[in-house]
Structure formats: structure tokens, C-alpha cells
Amino acid sequence: MTPVSHSIALASTRGQIADFVEALVLVYTLVIIAHLLISIVQSAGVRIPYNTFTSSVIGFLRDAAEPYLAFFRRFIPPLGPFDLSPIVAIILLRIVGGVVVSLVQG
Template sequence: MTILASTGDQVASFVSALIWVYTILIIAYIFTSMYFNVGGRLPYSRWSRAILDFLRDVCEPYLSIFRRFIPPFGPLDLSPMIAILVLVVLGNVIVGLIPQ
């Protein structure tokens, strides 16, 4: 019996962790954009601008795919929820396809 995991297990764990981290980044982007839009930051604050810019640069390319097809319902934008659902489902499919 070996202590080391197989390469397939390691790749599956890495992909699973990557999907989880990206999901957390999308959720953080949603909450920070809501918080900052209602005036929850200091004016001319570099750290809040840096956080929001980083999250927008990381999350917006993926979310824009879904925003093309799913229109907002008034003030409610459902595209991040659909994007997270698709990300998790496709991530589970990809992890399931990796040979172990």
C-alpha cells in the first residue's frame, strides 16, 4: 500500500479546488459590488478600488457570457447564480472524467 496518491487523484483534487476558489471569488465579487454600490467605501480609497478591480478583472469575463443571454429582472441579476451553477456542474463532470 502506497501513501502517495495517484496522479489522477491529484489532478482531480486540483481541479476541484480551482472550481471552489473561483466560486468563492464570484460570490465575493457579488457582495463587494453590492456593498460598494450603496456607498460602503471611503472616497478615493486605494485598497477598496484595488479589491474591486481585481475581482472584476477575474470574474467579469466569465459572468459576461451569461449576462448576454440572461437579462436582469429589475434590480435582480440572476446571471451570477446561473454561472455558479454551471461552473459547479461542469467542474463535477470534469472531475468525474479524470481517470484515477
């Protein structure tokens, strides 16, 4: 393998890894937002019809988002009825994700 083709292959691989990390950050951001929206709907008193599919989706969103959000809730207390920790969590996730993507791309 020539040095030029090796560097092209490495650049291509790095680009693919960066794209994957960027997509992962986006998907996790969407999971957090979906979890928050469902939490808001449920706290407003709206009953989501129970079936195994919706129960599984709600359980997945809770299990995926809550550990990350709980970390921020330890440091950022709610201001009355408003919980600002998800906003800070999403902003920090996007910033760190952008830095990681930049580092991987080189």
C-alpha cells in the same frame, strides 16, 4: 516499472489533478461571490475606503469574475433590480467542474 506500480502512480496523479480542478472551481466560485458582495455593497452607496490594497483586490475580483459573468449576462436579462446571471453562472461552473473532476478521476 511494473504494471501495478504504474497504475498506482497513474491513479495517484489522476487523483491529484482531480483535487486541483476541484480546488480551482471552488476558488473561482469564491472569487465570483466576493465580486458580487463588493458590487452589492458599492451599489448600496457604501464607500469603500480607497487605498492601493483595496483598490488592487477590487480590481482583481472585477477582472477575474466579470468576463465569465458577462457571458451569462448576454443571455439572461436582469429581472428588475435582480441579476440572476451570477446564480446560473455559479451553478453551471459547479456542475461542469463536478463532471470534469469525475472524468479525470475515471
